[in-house]
Structures are given as structure tokens and as C-alpha cells.
Amino acid sequence: MRTHEAKRNVVVVGAGLAGLACARDLAAGGVPVQLLEAGDAVGGRVRSDRVHGCVIDRGFQVFNTSYPQVKARMDLRALRLSPFTPGVVTHTGDGRLRRLVDPGRRPREARDLLAAGVSPRDLAALGALSARDVFAPAALLRRSGRERTTGAALRRAGFSERFVEEFFRPFLAGVFLEDELETSSRVFHLVWRSMLRGTLCLPADGIGAVPRQLADGLPPGAVRLETAVTALTDDGVLTEGHGELPAAAVVVATGPGVAGRLLPSLTPPPYRTVTTCYHLAPDLRGRGPDLVTDVARRFLNTCVLSEVSPGYAPAGLSLVATSVLGAAAPGTGKALLGPLAEVYGAQTSGWEEVAVRTVEEALPAMTAPWPLSRSTRLEPGRYVCGDHRATGSVQGALASGARAAREVLADLAR
Template sequence: MLEPAYQADVVVVGAGVAGLWAARRLTNAGVTTMVLEAAHGVGGRMTTERVDGFRLDRTGQLLTVPWTSWPASAAHPDPRRATALDGLVLRPFAPGVLVHSDGRRHRAGIPATARGARGALHAVRALAGVPRPAPAPRNRAGAPPGAAGRARPVPDAPPPARLDRYRHGGRQFGIVAPLRLRAELARLADTPVERLLARPELPAGQALAARGLPARTVDGFLRPLLAALLCDPDLTTSSRCADLALRAFASGRLCLPEGGAQALPELLARTLPPGTVHTGVRVTSVSTNGVTTAGHGEIRCRAVLLATGARAAAELLPGLRVPDFHPVTVVHHTTDEPPPTGACLLLDADRGGPVAHTAVVSRVDPSRAPAGRTLVSSTVLGPPPADVDTVVRGHLSRLYGTSTARWETLAVHHTAEAVPAMRPPHDPRRPVRLLAGLYVCGDHRDTSTVQGALRSGRRAAAAILADLGAAGPMHAADPLPTARAA
């Protein structure tokens, strides 16, 4: 019998950042790829809702740059990859964080090596394996030739304060032991990743207690910071993953994608050949040589990559491990009078309410709010209280030291399975190749971060290319069959 004709070399199920990044690497290698997404837009959990001119993220995960948790792979010979993320703009928070403790806000700043949006963009390229372009020639005034009239890049924030300067109202910040904390974070920033991954593994909370730092340092700064970075209020995450998060924080900056979290997956989708991504297509079953869809019949291929969330992947392929998850609730408010915290991330060390961290997001990224309006986004970790908006308003009033009675609630987004848990023992390099022709990627195969999702997509694409032996263009993809009427 003749083998049925393939409609594509690879079918990617799911249009989150992991699947889109894998699809880009495959198409650059000449492998015809079809991305199928059940929703009507790309992004998965990295989606942004638009309400009355505001752009509201659903999960609000923080990005830490430079993304150097793992060394980038060797540069790909295809020069087109150098422009994969050129359109991404990252807006940095003010250096360090604000910590609310004992009824007061204290500034905690650390040195940053990735300065401004340009350094953050180079860090994203490094994570994804994209070579950093050579610096452009500059004239004697320090500007690129012909720079007159061009749009200026996002200016860098003011130079960060040294880590040992924790001041509020001219007095020394007494929550942490500045010199010891500075030394600890500097040591983490300089420690090779492989050495961190070889450390004994404990829950992060237990590992912090065993570090020998003062209790007020741990409870007043490190615990709330790690809870925000890991979306884990109880710090049950693997201490190795916590060390990686602290390492990235100590050597980089907290950032947000300009225009909302969905800007990254939308950018990746635009870099794919036209007709690669198909939304509104629900896959009901998978095999090593094809997928079955709810409305478009069977699609034949040479390999299938599951790039969905962990639970959806296990429903399509029973036997895959489904981890526990950290629920996240994001509450968005607007007000005419912004709180006086600037572009800082505000953490609650007292645990005086449900809000783990909050920020005047429109000060970080002005594109997320209409002109003259303020967007305040607050994150609740763990199960939310019954009357979440009322309780959050009361907590925000204490954190910001201002009345929230006249604040307008724009949206309350609750995601029960927002972030896969990384409890010990946790393998951040879980296999992406299940068997020849069937692969899986996503943050549940790596670390539960945007960085981890991209890394897993890169690993899955490499495994597919190795199995297919792709060295050039293979065949043209057929168009997706027309949906049948119900």
C-alpha cells in the first residue's frame, strides 16, 4: 500500500511561546510546520485583555533579564534568526523593589548588569539562542550614523543604588543585613548555573533558613521576593530553582513586555511564514504521524509536537505526568491619582493581606493605559478570598498609604493552573522526546517560567530535526482542510 501523503512535516499542537518558538526554529531549518491552536488567538496563558483602552495581563508573571539561567546554545548558522525578536520592547521596573514592612515602605536596590530595554532585548536573544548582532558603528558624538530623526530607544532608568543602601526617610533600612545580603546575591550572580543545579535540593523555604542569614533578612526581603518571582507563597519550590531565580534577579532587571504579555507570542507568530498558525482548531487525538481534529478531519505529518499546558497534553497523551499548580489571581484597578511609588514593584513582607506584590504598571509601561489614566495591577498568590476585590482594596490602601475607595475595578482574572509547581525533586531538563515522531514541550518540561517554556521549545525543535535528519526544504505544506458544518 502507498503511504498517505503528508500535509506537513511537523504539526505543533498549541500556540504558546514554547510551540511558536519551536515552530520558528523548524521553519528556519526548511521543515514545513503547521501550528494548531484551539483558542481564537495565540499566547496560551500569556494573553492580554483589552478593556476601554487598558491592556490587562491575565497571569502577570514577572520577567527577569538578563535571562541567563542556562547558557545559550551555539549560534544557528541561519542569519534570519538574528531578527527573530527585534520587535520586542521590554520595559524595566525601577531598580530593586519596594518592601512594605511594619507599616512603612523601604527601597531595596541592587546592581543591574542588563541596563535598559536594549540590554534586556539582547538578553532575550541570548536565552533563545539568537546571536547578538555586532554593535553598529557610531559617530564621534556617540550616535549611530544617520540617527537624526529616528525614534529613540526606551531610555535607561537612573543608575541603581548599591545593594547596601536601603534607606527610607534618610534612615538605614533595618529589615536586612545589607552587607551580608549583598555578598550572598553577588555570590549567586557569579556562580555557574551547573554548580547551582548540583547543590543539595530542599524546599526553598527550608534552604533559606539554612543559609545563615538573619531571620529578618530572610522574612523581610528574600521570602516576599522569591514568592513574587516563583508565584509560590509557601516557598515549596525546589531550592535549585529558587537559586536560579535569585541569580537572575541579582544580575538583571525585572521587566514587562511593552503592550502586554501577549506581545511576545504575537511577535513570534508574525515571524512564521504566512499560513503556518491556524487558530480555532481543536485537536482531539495525536499519534506519531498525524492528529485528528474536531472540525477539520485528520492531518497527516511526519512528527507531532505537543506544546500545550501539562493537563491538556496529558488528555491527548494519557500517561504524561500532570504536576500540581500554583493558582494566581490578578486584580486590575484604575485611578486618576497614581500612588506615589513610581515604577517600583511593591512587595508585602508583613503578609497583611492577600496581595503578594503590586505595581503602578502604567508607570512601567505607559502603553497599557490610556493617556491621563493610571493602571494598578496586583497579584494574589494561592486561593483568593471570597470577596477578592473588597479585600484587595483594603490591603492596597495600607500598602500604598492612600484611599482606594474611588478606584475603579477593571478586571479580576483568576487562573487556577497558572504556574506548574517545581517541588523537589525537580528536573529542569525533562525529556522532550517521548519516542520517534512524538514530542512535548512547555514550561512543565523545564522551569515554570517564560524562559523555561522557550528553552523547552528549543530543545524539542532540536530533537525533531535530529530525528528527521532535516538539512533543507522538504516539501510544501498543504492548506488546512475546510471545517465541516456541524
């Protein structure tokens, strides 16, 4: 028989960003909560490792300061954030590097866009698109217009095919992990807005500092690591090695694969896979915190992470992260050395491959029509949250976790 405490206890399965946000809000609402994590640390896909003196994020990561959930929950100063260059560098088909900066942040460099070959027509279209997305209320962007693919939205906005192919397609391939511009136009507009309104950064101690800070706000003992949930039961959850734990409600905040196994009635969306290769290089200091894309699509993007945050590499060395779509084929890191030699104008044969990270459930495939927010209620006493219930972003994961907590608290109060 359940105790009185068990009648209110809530179990959250999965200590990624959604699960952490949900558990924190439940605890703030006065509900006893246990956050069960199968791994050895919190964070889910948002984690960092130390390898040969380097900070190795589990996949290329950026932290956007403009997200409402981030502003409400995070102590940004404590993260010791360092920014990327506000813009992107494109490696063009003729081997040149074309720098496209955000003229709103660096107005003195705005005229360089014309010198870089951006046509007046494309500059005007970029200004109109950006102004609309920056200044229009977010609620309006969520509702306005017919939902299209991102490619159709860009054509409708008046961009030339050349600008789409040389800028938007390679850049957005790294954002949405697909290079066909098939992501929902509403998702695109909201993400574009967030990039223009915020600053893309890295925490000094790696992206894993974000979930650690969230976990620090939970009551002592609320997080149980290395506690895998194997099934949901009528009275709670069944764990591997720890037996059954009672709960009045269970929130599944895992990745889509585990969520689908625990909740057979759930149909998660397809997910995108990405691989990031990390190389140590001796001679890239002073290159700047630039994100570089490739028109030829040999890679999604590359960046000298230690130029963004020096602590990512040992003193005197540079850490380069280069991402490709899909799972890593044998020799992926070595195959990238040729293109990277072109991008960085450096001899790459001596670069040391320190890590390769493949993230199989990196981002939901947010094709139109894509609901920007969904209820987390699945069955009586069963809830599910994560970026697949909102948008594939830190904001989406945190917002979905917050919604799960609100719905659980409302149901328990009945």
C-alpha cells in the same frame, strides 16, 4: 496513504511560547510545520487584552532581558521595554514601606539598606549569595551542592529569620506562587541569578507582544488559530471541525491539563494558581515603577503598571495590578481595597475594578528534586514541551520548545 510531504510534516499543538519556539526551529530546520492553536490568538498564558482603554495582561507578568533564549530570539528594541525599579518595596507589619534596592545597580542607595533596618549580617549574606549566583557559571549552579528547599538554602546562607520573613518569603511568593519557600534551591539560585543579571520590564503593548513577535517569524500559513486538537491518531491529529491532519511527528506544547488528556502516559506536575485584580485609580501618577510585597500576606504583590509603562492606562489615570495566591473568591478585588489604601496612602473607595484574571496553570510546582531539563520524547513520534519540562519561566518554556525541535529533527533525519 500519507503523501511524501506528510511523512515529514510536523504538527505542534499549542501556540504558547514553547510551541512557538519549537515551530520556529522546525521551520528553520527545513521541516514543514503546522502550529495549531485552539484560541483566537497566539501566546497561551502570555497574552494581553484591551479593557476600557487599559492593557490587561492575563495575570501579572514581567519580562526578563537576561534569559539566553530571549537574547537569542527576541528583538528587544521592537518591544519598547520599560523597566521596573531594580529592587522591591516591602509593606511591613507596622505599616511602613521598606525599600530594598539592588546595590549593584544603585550603589548610592546601598547605605539606605542599613537605614531601612537591614542588619550588617543580612547585608553580608545577601552580598555573598548574590555574588556567587551572578558570577558562577550557570552550569555550576545547576549541579553544585545538595538540592534543598529554598527555605533551607536561605538558612544555610546565613540570613536571619527576620530578613527571610520580611523580604524573601513575601518576594519569592510572587515569583514561585507559593509562600512556604519549598521551591527547589537550584531553581531559586538560577532565578536569582537571572534577576540580578537582567532587567525586569514590560513591553509597551503588553506581554502579548512577545508571542506575537515570535509568531511573525514563522512561514505564512504555519499558524492555524481556533483549531482545537481533540486526539492524537496513528497518522497525525484529529481536530474539532477540521478533521484529521496527517503528521510524521506531533509535539504537544499545551498546558498540562490538555497535554495530559492528549498524552495519557504523561504525568504533569502539580501547578500553581494565581489571580490578579486590576483597578483604575485617579491619583497614583509619580509613584514610580515599584513592585510592593506584603509581609502580612494579604496579597502577593501590587504595582502601578502605568508607572512602568504609561500606555497601560488611559491618559490621566493609573492602572494597579494586585495578585493573590489561588483562585479568586467572590469580592476579592473589593477586599483588596483596604490593604491597597495602606500601601499607596490613597483613598481607594472610588477605584474602578476593570478586570480579574485567574490563571489556573500559571506555574509548575518546582519542589525538590526538580529536573532542570528533560527530554521531550515521550513515545515514537510523540513529543511534549513546556515549562513543566524545564523551569517555570519564559526561559524554561522557550528552551523546552527548542529542545523538542532538536529531538524531532534528529529523529526525522534517521
